[in-house]
Amino acid sequence: MSSSKESFNQISPSEFFYRNRDLAGFSNPTRSLYTAVREFVENALDACDQAGILPDVYLSIKAVDDEQADPKPYILTVKDNGPGIDSKHIPLAFGTVLYGSKFGLKQARGMFGLGATMAILYGQITTNKPVVVKSSPDGQSQDEYELLLDIQKNKPIIVKHNTKEVSKRGLSVSICLEGDYSKAGAKIRDYVYQTSLITPYATITFEDPKGEKFHQTKIVKTMPLPPTIIKPHPHGIDVETIRRMMADSHFQIPTVDNKMIEKVRKELGLKKNNLNYSEIMEKASKRWPGLSRHVRVVIAVMSFLKMDFEKLSKIRIDDMDIANKILAYWDFGESKSVSIDLDPESEYYKQLTNTVQGETLISFLTKRFQRIGQATAVKFTAFANLKPEKRIGTMTNQELVKLSDSLQKFEDFLSPDPSCLAPLGEEPLKKGMEQFFKPDFLEVVQRGASAYSGFPFIAEMGIAYGGEIKSVGQTVYRFANRIPLLYDEGSDVVLKVVNEIDWTRYKVKNDAPLVIVSHICSTRIPYKTVGKENVADRPEIERELRLALQFLARKLATFMSKRGHAEMEKKRANLYSKYIPLVAQFCTELAGKKKEPDYKKMLKMEAMVEE
Amino acid sequence: MKNKSKKISKTSEERRESLARLLQEQGLKIYSELDRGEFPKFSVPSRSVSNIVYDKKLRQYVLGNTASIRSARNMSQLRSFAQLIWLAFFANRLVQEKKSSTLRDIYYSSQAFSIDFEDQPESDNIIVDLEAVLARPREDLHIFPEERSSVFGDLTIEYTVPGYEGKRTNLSDHPDGYLIGPSLSSAELVDTSAELVIAIEKGGLFTRFVEEKIDKKFKAIIVDTAGQAPRATRYLLKRLHNEMGLPVVILTDGDVYGEHIAMVIKSGSANAAHLRELTVPDAKWIGVWATDIEKYKLPTIPMTESDIKRIYDLQKDPRYQEGIWKKELEVFLKIKRKAELEAFSKYGLTNITDKYLPEKLEIAKSL
Structure with a gap:
């Protein structure tokens, strides 16, 4: 070298x-x-x-x-x-x-x-x-x-x-x-x-x-609820992540040293007393529900060894061969290796197998992932063609890949838990927009949580019209996880959705002064480029954005027709106050009269109709 | 003769007075509606195609019974309602003050009264509305188009326009003829020695006729219609016929358009179906006929597609279902050629006046 x-x-x-x-x-x-x-x-x-x-x-x-x-x-x-x-x-x-x-x-x-x-x-x-x-x-x-x-x-x-x-x-x-x-x-x-x-x-x-x-200065004084850290959703997981999760849940046979023995004694409430083997077992079965996992494993080992604490402190567990149902240990006192058979009928046998081989697949799925219940887990194992009782500690590499692939493909998982998301919320968004744009019309909406590829997301959107908005046509403000996306908007999914909407259907002219604020929050925003300025058009996200915009556009349409009505009334009143006096003037001369007809009451009537 | 002129004078004055009454009536109606707190309205006869029908008795197109209400209550009608009452008001002033105005004038005058017309077509349209409401031509309201045609011959008129009241002129005094304008339209027709009115489609021929002293040779008043006769011209022809008792003959180019120019003088146009004052049902079209083209071996021009289409259109018109009107259309369609009045010049400049005109006038007697 x-x-x-x-x-x-x-x-x-x-x-x-x-x-x-x-x-x-x-x-x-x-x-x-x-x-x-x-x-x-x-x-x-x-x-x-x-x-x-x-x-x-x-x-x-x-x-x-x-x-x-x-x-x-x-x-x-x-x-x-x-x-x-x-x-x-x-x-x-x-x-x-x-x-x-x-x-x-x-x-x-x-x-x-x-x-x-x-x-x-x-x-x-x-x-x-x-x-x-x-x-x-x-x-x-x-x-x-x-x-x-x-x-x-x-x-x-x-x-x-x-x-x-x-x-x-x-x-x-x-x-x-x-x-x-x-x-x-x-x-x-x-x-x-x-x-x-x-x-x-x-x-x-x-x-x-x-x-x-x-x-x-801050416009609202309440903070959005902070997001919580959550278990992963099966759709958003890869092989390496599964391997790590398994390692986390993997449980070694604890070293049975003096420190551990002290712990066992303490949990059994035997700090001072010295009990024989059968007394210990009796005590343990009484206290079983309250015992920690380590302690349970030690008790289980003791049940096969049939030893009390004193004997236990003189041996070292060497191997636990679950397949052959053999437990081997080194006896310091005798200075020899001893192996004993494990009785699979024993209630403690299960405890040991669990520990060595890891939990069952069903248990792994339901405990380590969000939103997988017993029924879903069983359904999934059938789908993945894996045994529900398969110990995860015994899975081969091939089986791991199969598990990972199936987790991606299985469609009956509930959508991801959105509690890890922190949308801004309708009220703060509305107040912010109100303050910023001072519009004539404002509406906001927060869609329910949805997910793409196992990543939960929530779309929030607001629309503001008229008032102090002087722009010609629409201005779109895009946000992802409360970060403004300023540039590279050409291929953004939000822009795509906004551009595809037919405003005339909502009684909105194309040059209407309009502001649209879009906020997507997700544990992972699918950015299109490294620049993180545009969001890719994932169908799930596109759909949520479209539904949000359509909802807002409908609200706007209602406003526009109401306003159109009011404007019409105003126009009408203006027309009357312009033309009726002229008509009166002309017909007075035409009729050869001196005094104009009393048309004022007509204008008043009009005003009342308007109200 | 004196007696006759006095009677005529009264006719003209009567017309003016009845129009003034008509305008005042409209004014009073709207005045009292407003005074009662009601929304005033006009009933405007519909001028849509479906409401234009041919009246066989009157021998002209007339409006049917359909009328629309233009109400000040309706927001979309308020503006045009105001325009209409303004026009009546303005026409009343014109009539009272004996002033004349043009279509373009009206468009601009409106602006002094806060009445806004978007463009001249809009104001022209309101003028036609008022004609329909009053059933009077705009010339009665002292509103004239820009187009002018001419008249020449022994006809004495007496002006009624301010500054010329009582002044008389003979229309043979100027060899270029007299413009048929507002003052002539409003003048009284006093006296004439003529026994015939010849309406001719083209200014060039009109001049030839004056030069050839057709007015003297045939005791005729010559009218240049300058193509399709303007309404002032048709109005004059009608007055010459009705008030002076003169027969009217019409000479046009030998084509389908010429035939129709004659027809419009005789029985009006669909555009003016709302008016009854503009037709001379007894007027006679004496040429150039399709049959004349062959008979006089005139140089011809082939017809265009639109000429032929026009023939088919006119064949559906109820007025073209009989007599020479029907026959000549058929011949035009058969020969598919046309000839202008000037075509006679092939046989010498005076051929038309010396030979053709006398022969046709002779035939006219039997029409």
Whole structure:
């Protein structure tokens, strides 16, 4: 090997990301500035959401040197009122790549908190300035760090650290990075505006490099219910995930050492007393329902060994051969290996087989997945052509693949549990839109939970018409997991659904001032591209969006016809007050009269009809 | 002669007065409806094709009994209702002040009274509505189209237009003839030595006829209809026939359109089915007939597709079911050729006046 000219070096994650920063959205100063803003703002909002705190997020972008032309260094600061980060975690959280806490199956804006570290890394390589992190989890003392990343070693370098007293809880992150605000500004402003729209429970402030300030005070004071972490849905699972789930549920025969014996004694309430074998067994069967699994296994082993605690402490279990029904152990006292037959008729035999071979397939399905009951599990095993009582510990690789495939294909599973989703809710969406657009007509709808490929999703939609909306034609705001999707809208499923609707059927002109807000939340949004700006047109999602839009359009149509009626009445009144006096004037001269006829009462009558 | 003119003068004055009464009646009706707090309305005879019927007795198209109510209550009719009452009001002023106006004038005048017509066709249409309501031609209301035709011959008229009241003119005083305009239309017809009216389709021939002194040779008043006769021209022809007792003969190109020009003078057009004042049922078409084309060996032009289609259309018209009207159409269809009045020039410029006209006038006596 030493003669080989090629050398294989392991690179650190920091190094990897440094070399592939384009992937994470840091390809040029314009895009990088925008991506950095997004990462920090989304982290701030996620942190507050998870802690159940109404977010108050402050974002500022300041040029280091106003006079310099773009691209140039900017200081980007994002401050929140969230739970902060424990001082001891800060260096690792902000000074290493791939250190995060956002794991688990539930909806969040970002996935692993990687983006923020990428932004810090990008800032460091373009300006060679440290990231400044100030955190106060308790609102009393604040830790301030200045950190640099050691890219090769993927380790934080603490440049400065101090602690001081403060009065506000929260986290502030400030980086210096090369950016191009003149090009990224519009996009960032759009992002902030739309984020405020979809986060009406947050106060968001943005000060841009030109000194312009955007400020949106929270419109609603209730937070959407936080999502919960849940078991996976069978449709959203692959072989590797199943293997891991099995390993999690796999249960080894516990080592029967002194510590374990103490535990058994304690659970049996025999801390002090020393009972013989049969007394122990009797006690155990009485207390069986309250015993922990470890203890039950030990008791089961003891039942075959027919030993008390003292004898038990002098042996070591070597093997449990369930297939041949043999239990082998090493007797320290006798210094020999002993094997005894296991009686399959014994009530403890089952306990041991369960432990060694893992649970049955039925049990695995019903306990490890969401929304699979006994009946469904049985039906599924028939479908998959697997034995319901098959122990998962004994499954071959082939059987695993078969299981995984069948889980994808079986159609009788209930749709995924949406409790891991956190839609905004109709009321907050409505209030937000009301505040933002001040329309004449506003309606919102939240569809019931649905799923595509095992991932639950919920579509929320709002429609606003007229009022202060001055646009010609419709404006569509798209959101996914409370993140605005700003660009690349051409092939987006929402746009597809909106464009396919025939507005004339709903008494809406094509140039009517219309705003449509669409929010899809899911544990996994099916983005079409790496840019995460458009959602793929999965039929299930398309259907939900279409139903939502049709519902809203019908409401709008009702409004339009009512309004059309009112407008007609108004037009009518206007026409009468214009023409009747003219008619009176003309016919007076024509009739050769001096005084005009008393037509005023007619106009009054008209007014009454109108009311 | 003096006696006759006085009687005529009274006729013209009577017409004006009855129109004034008619307008006032309409005004009073609407006035009292408004005063009672009711929505005023007009009954407007329907001018749709289904309501236009041929009256054999009157020998012209007339409107049937269908009428629509135009009410101020109906929002979609309110505007046109107001337009109609405005037009009546404006026409009343014109009549009272003896002023004349054109169709285009009406369109613009409306704007001074906050009555808005979208375009001239809209105002033209309202004028026809008012004609139908009053059963009077717009010329009576002193509203004239732009198109003008001419008249020449020994006819003395007395103007009634302001500034010319009582002034008399003889229509043979100017060799180009006199425009048949508002002042001539409203003038009293005083005296004539003529015994015949010759209506001719083309201005060129009209001039030839004046030059050849046809007015003297045949004791005729010559009228240039300038193609399809304008209503003022038809109105004059009618007056010459009714008030002065002159027979009317018509000379047109030898084609289906010429034949129909003659027919419109004789029995009106479907467009003016709501009016009864514009026809001369006794007028005679003397040429150029289809049979004349062969008889006089006139140079011809082949008919076009639309010419032939027009023949088929007219053959369905009740007025073309008998006499020369029917016969000539058939011949046109057979020869599929047509000849213009100028075709006679092949045999010399005066051939038409020297030879053709006398022969045709002779034949006319037996029509």
